[in-house]
Amino acid sequence: MAEIQDQERAGQGSAGLAHLAGKYLTFRLAEEEYGLEIMKVQEIIGIMPTTKVPRVPDYVRGVINLRGRIIPTIELRRKFGLEAVADNERTCIIVVELHSDKGKINMGIIVDEVAEVMDFDAASIDNPPEFGTYLDTAFILGIGVIRGEVKILLDIDKVLSTEEVSTMEKIAQN
Numbered sequence: 001m002a003e004i005q006d007q008e009r010a011g012q013g014s015a016g017l018a019h020l021a022g023k024y025l026t027f028r029l030a031e032e033e034y035g036l037e038i039m040k041v042q043e044i045i046g047i048m049p050t051t052k053v054p055r056v057p058d059y060v061r062g063v064i065n066l067r068g069r070i071i072p073t074i075e076l077r078r079k080f081g082l083e084a085v086a087d088n089e090r091t092c093i094i095v096v097e098l099h100s101d102k103g104k105i106n107m108g109i110i111v112d113e114v115a116e117v118m119d120f121d122a123a124s125i126d127n128p129p130e131f132g133t134y135l136d137t138a139f140i141l142g143i144g145v146i147r148g149e150v151k152i153l154l155d156i157d158k159v160l161s162t163e164e165v166s167t168m169e170k171i172a173q174n
Contacts, residue, residue, distance in 0.1 A: 018122040020142050026115040026151055027094065030082050033115060035144060035153045042095040042106060044114055047087045053171055057164070061110060063171060064093070071095060072171040073108035079159065085112070096156050100165045107168055109156075118151070120144045125153065 024035035025044075050062035050073055059078035064071050073093060078084055090113040098105045128140035139158040144151040160168065 017125045017127065017142055020125050020153065021120055021122045023117055023119050024144070024151070024153060025094065026118050027111040028113045028115060029077055029080065029111055033149065033151045034111075035118065035120070035151045036094065036096065036156055037141075037153075038117060040096050040098075040156050042097055045093050045095065045108075047091045047093060047110070056167065056171065060167075060171070064108060066095065066108075069106065070172050071106050071108045072168045073110055074160075074168075075110045076159075077110075077112070098160070098165060098168075099157050100169065101162065102166075102169060105165065105169050105172060107172075109159075118144075118146055120146065120151075120153070 023038040025038050025041050026033050026035045028034075045066070048064055050064050052062045053060065053072075059074050059076075061073045061075050064073055075084065087110075091110065092114055093108040093110055094114065095106055095108050098107055124146055125142040125144050128137050128142055130137070139155050141153040141155045144153050
């Protein structure tokens with residue numbers, strides 16, 4: 001009986017999550033793997049020096065000058081409440097395009113390591129877990145499972161709140 005319910009739930013989940021199927025860039029933070037919709041990724045660059053910006057949240061590393069464009073960068077580890085670690089040869093910046101009320105903004109997210117581009121079909125994506133009303137998981141699109149490995153698929157537009165994106169826009173404009 002439980003097996004039939006699991007199959008029914010999986011069928012409902014894959015039908016309802018079909019719009020999430022597609023290619024994702026996967027990366028590591030600590031021991032976990034995450035994925036971003038490939039269409040949100042502008043480029044991947046090695047870690048580079050950042051210019052500190054005063055009076056910003058602790059997860060904001062600063063800004064980088066990427067071929068004449070000022071790109072605000074955040075440490076995704078800190079944003080997610082993970083322990084900060086020193087950069088190494090695998091640390092990199094994923095430049096993503098966010099959508100806000102004012103339009104599009106490019107932002108760099110610093111991750112431990114980029115893994116690979118993976119193709120998730122609807123059957124390999126499940127709904128995000130529910131932790132009750134006290135935890136905001138709106139930034140999780142779904143949970144992808146490929147080759148028995150779990151990947152947390154992120155909605156990069158919701159990783160930062162509207163106010164935080166507004167702060168990033170101001171940093172990029174200055």
